[in-house]
Amino acid sequence: MRKRNRLSAESYIKGILEGDRVILSRAITVIESNHPLDLPLADEILEGILPHTGNSLRIGITGVPGVGKSTFIESFGKTITTQGKKLAVLTIDPSSQRSKGSILGDKTRMEELSHDPLAYIRPSASGSTLGGVNQKTRETMLLCEAAGHEVILVETVGVGQSETAVHGMVDFFLLLMLAGAGDELQGMKKGIMEMADLLVITKADGDNKQKCKLAASNYRNALHLFPPTPSGWEPKVQLCSSVEKDGLEAIWETMDSYFNKVKINGYFQHKREEQHGQWLEESINAHLRNDFFSNLNVKSLFENIEPEVVHGKTAVSFAARKLLQTYKESTN
């Protein structure tokens, strides 16, 4: 067994609450670990910091590759830290198996922000299951909150399943878009536009600005046709240029009015509570599925029976029952 080199739960908790970034990073590594020895330690850390969580504004940011997410977060992040606010940026990309190399990658693509003492950047661990990624990201978010980060940006890539997951863990959902719908939207998941609290059209600079204004006006008209949001908030469309640093303050002001509104009308608290309940359900589901599919007998039967189901040769109900029977027999 490799040397684990762990601190005591108390040391982690103390370090986090003092805002020690090294301890915070090491605690996140414990949380992300799936090693059985780390589980009780992770539980202790989480229980210890729990009373100090929940005080940040949690903001999800998504958009297809090429929309300029990193550049946006770099510029927008500076807007936040310039106000003296502590910021954490968590990035999720379930399509790539992130390593320490890509942590460096993230820091390189947000170079200015990564040297900002008020900003903390951390890629979310890639789990084997999406449920896993979600849970780790949520817990990382809690740790960052306990470390005093007042704004948390959760970045996701906008083309997979992670957007819905991120939407379920944040207070505010920001969608970055390019002017000129069409090829640029290829791969974006259906339903995302309707989830956005704010739609920002990026790269609104130089010759592109006029095109972006037109796009914004089209999107504004479209958003009026969507079902109303349960928050009572009317989704907005804004422009921004990360290069010219234009529109960033206005985006922050929009978020500010959103938070004012939902904190007063009670939706903020209501949504947080609803999310806690959902996290519990998702966490249970992820564990149950994980136990099931990591069973070797189930695995080998699944590999045989799944193609038959897909090609309509075996009924779903029969296959499911057979798999569950195999699972029960091999766990009893």
Add this chain to the structure above:
Amino acid sequence: MRKRNRLSAESYIKGILEGDRVILSRAITVIESNHPLDLPLADEILEGILPHTGNSLRIGITGVPGVGKSTFIESFGKTITTQGKKLAVLTIDPSSQRSKGSILGDKTRMEELSHDPLAYIRPSASGSTLGGVNQKTRETMLLCEAAGHEVILVETVGVGQSETAVHGMVDFFLLLMLAGAGDELQGMKKGIMEMADLLVITKADGDNKQKCKLAASNYRNALHLFPPTPSGWEPKVQLCSSVEKDGLEAIWETMDSYFNKVKINGYFQHKREEQHGQWLEESINAHLRNDFFSNLNVKSLFENIEPEVVHGKTAVSFAARKLLQTYKESTN
């Protein structure tokens, strides 16, 4: 034990394949039953009819209450049966616990269609879980296909979680809308508009017609801004009046061109296979969850710990692990 009065699997299969509606109905009752004695019989029936399934056009229809779903299905259904096609209508309403009374209710609200020898109307059994409803509805769909129904309409109420489920079991998704977005959309689930292959504005008759034309044009513009569909199909917006029987033929023609397109470009088959895989996953998930939450020890711990999680007093990870531990201890 009450008298079960079941036929042999062979008799059910033979009756279904011969298009015997009484036998079909009784077979659906077997499929819907959760009685342990019915499970192997249900499996046998499903395996027997499986080679005769998959030949229908599966169409999902949704819309908020008041949009005129029943009237639409009544008129649109007649359009289909007038062409000599056998139609089945399955209705899902997870919000109400349906009884035999409401079967009658469904038939009353689609009176003409319910007397049509080419139409078969059946409300889907309310299961305790949504997963349960889905599975039963999908299996009912298969039985109807084996009984020779060429078009299957799956109706859902448009305000809950069932739309996504229905979207996952059909080939074509039709959204009914009223002209004049606003209060009428209240309660419609976010993301549904983006899933629609066809958006039909109902009640386009009399004084309302002009308003509907304007709404259609607005929605058409909005749909252009959505991400492209994986099918290569461009979602359409059409008008219809169920009262004046106007626009129904055109809707059927739109569906026809959709099916022509996706059968040629391979998306039809691809989507069906993907759905089969998803059904298997969902079915497994539903069973695992069901086993978990029906455990009495789990149930009582959940009732205590869930409010603590919701109010941020207990960490999700800790609660989940505690619940899973309780589950394992009480099943071993």
